[in-house]
Amino acid sequence: MAVIDKMMPVRRGRNKFSLPNHSANDNKFLKKLFWYHLLLSFVYYIYSVFNRSDSHFYYEKIVTGFRGPDWSSFYGTSTTFIEWTGYPFIKWLGFSFEAIMALFAFFGFLGFIYFYRFFRERIFFKNTYAGFDLLHLFFLLPNLHFWSGSFGKGAFIFLGIGLLFYGLNNIPKRYWVLLIGALLTYHIRPHILLVILASSLIGFTFSSKGVGWGVKIVMILIAAMALGFIYKDVLNMVGLETDTVLTEGLNMSNRAAELSKATSGLDITTMSLPMQVFTFLFRPLFFDAPGMLGIIVSFENVFLLFITLIFLFKGGILYIIKGDFAVKTAFFSFITVSIALAQISGNLGIAIRQKSQIMMLFLFIIIQMYDDKKKEVFKSRRKTVNQRETLIRE
Template structure:
């Protein structure tokens, strides 16, 4: 046992840390209204329906996945959190592999301290990937897609399964990820033009299909731009009665960016959870400021990997779309779990490259 713990100490510590958040998420769901109650068939919506009734694009797909466990086997509510906590943990391990792949190292040493492991212990990341919900699934699939692309394993079965499942569960998230993949590969891959045109036509069809399902699922049911804008404004104003409402329509884009990625801050905190989030957001803000400064200062000398360009495109598109519909700190911290951790890898890789170049210059001098 001691040998096992010694060999897998970091994995065991990360797993124990994640399991704490599984317990926390479960007890929160027991005493507060939560989507997880719907996903484990504890709401009226799920009554008088059979398994195949849930085989649809959108939220129903998570009910289709859970039906065997919650209905056939009648497994308890806590088992759902244990199951999704395990799924989320696998997603974090995939995310960890992606970070190591992009960085080409398992260390970023600053003043003799390896700061990279802190990326894998972000409380908000663990809380939402420990929850019985869509975030655990989406984070696993996004991490797997990006990892397999970074490894250039284009024929990987898990890559294509992840793409298909993400498309079915969250078509708009699939679109936000798939579009930058399509653009980056079209621009930078050395394929012949016939193949590029063929892939592009197929890709654009898939994008159109995603957008169509988004309109259906969001009940816009029309390609009218005016109707879509009206719906988005209605969606934003629907958050006014929530305790964490943000007047996003009145904000400039820098204010929207700050609110989405770095709030709540300490002035927003009214309980222990918000205080912990404030500390995390302050750390993230510092890393973002340093990373962006390093990128701007060394923009000409830095060469971004294709996977980094995909991540940057994914983050930009996701931010621009989500702020059109959401206006609450609660939904912000929940949504950015699928976006911000990947951008952190890009920023940390830029800082790592800068520190490496600085050490080389110092050594030569």
């Protein structure tokens, strides 16, 4: 855990009107978060023992050499990349199923560290809800830990997005972090990288503060080259042929119908788009919970729905319009991925798992709004104090 101690930034205040120093509390919280994540990763392992999960299939395909005789046979995007990553640990180092599960749980925890660093660099004040630190409360949501604590795509996509946004917060000094995050996200979900790149472009273009035209031009060129590189892979991920997209459009109704055939499925093809997005983000809600796991997730969904309504009633939409680059990028990434996945996640179980990949971005926007409002009050008070001190000296 000494690594965590070195990673957290230190803010030193000279008087009561300086920004607070959170470093000591951050270190303590991250150490506790590690054990919390480990606990929920173990819960997932127990769940996988009684409910055969994708983790077992990944492991078995590596052991049996399903894709070929050597490591290179497993290389690819999506599922194959998970198998390719696990291959040397399982084949060469003899990792058991439990060992590879623990390793990927650690990868998932690294995602929490980088997301937390991204949040903390921008969140200065303690924002409370019902007496609880809202920042800590967001990072304790169990669904995030449950799906990022196993041998599978959840751990890597969570880490990849965390690296991306941490890198985007300081591109000149963290371009290597940004590159690693982009490569990792591309190999798991090319279409999500596509969305984040496009959202970054929009965020830079429409943010008026602190972004020079030189950086904007560089981002436009990078986004254009990356979009061209992963275009075909994105279409393959949703089962479409490249030459039919422009003529037929993105018709996902067939895939949605297939997913809705499961026991926890919903026929979303008859729903309006707003209802599809609502279903993806906030259901199940007790009355349609698929089993015990669905009931547990329903508690979290009620909380998310509640804080979303508060956010909207307190001017959340206007805040997003006026927000800076990070806010706009997070919002466009969140809403675009949500709309896309909502149209194919007819199965509630799939929706529960997939929304955990991008929910942190919306939670960031919420807490950033609260923090910016406190920052305005802070600046106003500091200005008043400075004016008083100037009058006294005169």
